[in-house]
Amino acid sequence: MSEAAQGVWVLPERLTLDTVAALFRQGAARPGAIRAFDLSQVGEIDSAGVALLHWLRERQHALGLPPAPVLGDAAARYAALCAAHRVADAAQLS
Numbered sequence: 001m002s003e004a005a006q007g008v009w010v011l012p013e014r015l016t017l018d019t020v021a022a023l024f025r026q027g028a029a030r031p032g033a034i035r036a037f038d039l040s041q042v043g044e045i046d047s048a049g050v051a052l053l054h055w056l057r058e059r060q061h062a063l064g065l066p067p068a069p070v071l072g073d074a075a076a077r078y079a080a081l082c083a084a085h086r087v088a089d090a091a092q093l094s
Contacts, residue, residue: 007035007068015042015049015074024052031059040072050081 009027012019027034037053039045057067070078082088 010038015045017048020052039074042074
Protein backbone atom coordinates (compact mmCIF):
# COMPACT_ATOMS: atom_id res chain seq x y z
CA MET A 1 0.00 0.00 0.00
CA SER A 2 1.44 3.35 -0.90
CA GLU A 3 0.31 6.73 0.28
CA ALA A 4 -0.36 8.91 -2.75
CA ALA A 5 -1.33 12.25 -1.24
CA GLN A 6 -2.96 13.50 1.94
CA GLY A 7 -3.78 10.10 3.35
CA VAL A 8 -5.06 8.44 0.19
CA TRP A 9 -3.77 4.88 0.29
CA VAL A 10 -3.31 3.41 -3.17
CA LEU A 11 -3.69 -0.36 -2.99
CA PRO A 12 -1.74 -2.71 -5.29
CA GLU A 13 -3.04 -4.68 -8.26
CA ARG A 14 -3.60 -7.79 -6.14
CA LEU A 15 -5.50 -7.44 -2.88
CA THR A 16 -5.47 -11.12 -1.97
CA LEU A 17 -4.38 -13.59 0.67
CA ASP A 18 -0.82 -13.31 -0.70
CA THR A 19 -0.62 -9.56 -0.11
CA VAL A 20 -2.80 -8.66 2.87
CA ALA A 21 -0.35 -9.45 5.70
CA ALA A 22 2.10 -6.75 4.67
CA LEU A 23 -0.74 -4.34 3.93
CA PHE A 24 -2.29 -5.06 7.32
CA ARG A 25 0.95 -4.18 9.11
CA GLN A 26 1.18 -0.88 7.25
CA GLY A 27 -2.44 0.13 7.72
CA ALA A 28 -2.85 -1.07 11.30
CA ALA A 29 0.11 1.03 12.41
CA ARG A 30 -1.65 4.25 11.35
CA PRO A 31 -5.41 3.77 10.80
CA GLY A 32 -6.10 7.44 11.55
CA ALA A 33 -3.78 8.57 8.75
CA ILE A 34 -5.84 6.80 6.09
CA ARG A 35 -8.35 9.23 4.59
CA ALA A 36 -9.39 7.07 1.60
CA PHE A 37 -8.59 3.73 0.00
CA ASP A 38 -7.91 4.04 -3.73
CA LEU A 39 -8.67 0.75 -5.49
CA SER A 40 -8.13 2.12 -8.99
CA GLN A 41 -5.09 -0.14 -9.53
CA VAL A 42 -6.73 -3.24 -8.02
CA GLY A 43 -7.41 -5.93 -10.59
CA GLU A 44 -7.95 -8.81 -8.18
CA ILE A 45 -9.64 -8.74 -4.78
CA ASP A 46 -10.64 -11.78 -2.73
CA SER A 47 -12.20 -12.35 0.67
CA ALA A 48 -8.87 -11.66 2.39
CA GLY A 49 -8.76 -8.24 0.72
CA VAL A 50 -12.34 -7.57 1.78
CA ALA A 51 -11.46 -8.59 5.35
CA LEU A 52 -8.48 -6.23 5.37
CA LEU A 53 -10.49 -3.24 4.20
CA HIS A 54 -13.35 -4.10 6.53
CA TRP A 55 -11.04 -4.44 9.55
CA LEU A 56 -9.22 -1.18 8.87
CA ARG A 57 -12.48 0.71 8.36
CA GLU A 58 -13.99 -0.88 11.49
CA ARG A 59 -10.86 0.10 13.43
CA GLN A 60 -11.27 3.70 12.30
CA HIS A 61 -14.91 3.60 13.40
CA ALA A 62 -13.90 2.16 16.80
CA LEU A 63 -11.42 5.01 17.22
CA GLY A 64 -14.21 7.54 16.61
CA LEU A 65 -13.00 8.37 13.11
CA PRO A 66 -15.11 8.26 9.98
CA PRO A 67 -14.36 5.10 7.99
CA ALA A 68 -12.22 5.98 4.97
CA PRO A 69 -14.18 5.76 1.73
CA VAL A 70 -13.28 3.11 -0.83
CA LEU A 71 -12.61 4.68 -4.23
CA GLY A 72 -11.86 3.40 -7.72
CA ASP A 73 -13.19 0.83 -10.15
CA ALA A 74 -12.87 -2.06 -7.68
CA ALA A 75 -15.00 -0.26 -5.07
CA ALA A 76 -18.16 -1.83 -6.53
CA ARG A 77 -16.56 -5.29 -6.32
CA TYR A 78 -15.61 -4.59 -2.70
CA ALA A 79 -19.21 -3.60 -1.91
CA ALA A 80 -20.57 -6.68 -3.69
CA LEU A 81 -18.20 -8.98 -1.80
CA CYS A 82 -19.22 -7.35 1.48
CA ALA A 83 -22.86 -8.02 0.65
CA ALA A 84 -22.11 -11.61 -0.42
CA HIS A 85 -20.29 -12.27 2.85
CA ARG A 86 -22.99 -10.47 4.86
CA VAL A 87 -20.43 -7.99 6.15
CA ALA A 88 -21.87 -4.62 7.11
CA ASP A 89 -20.00 -1.67 5.69
CA ALA A 90 -18.37 0.35 8.50
CA ALA A 91 -19.89 3.53 7.09
CA GLN A 92 -23.35 2.07 7.80
CA LEU A 93 -22.52 1.82 11.50
CA SER A 94 -22.12 5.56 11.99
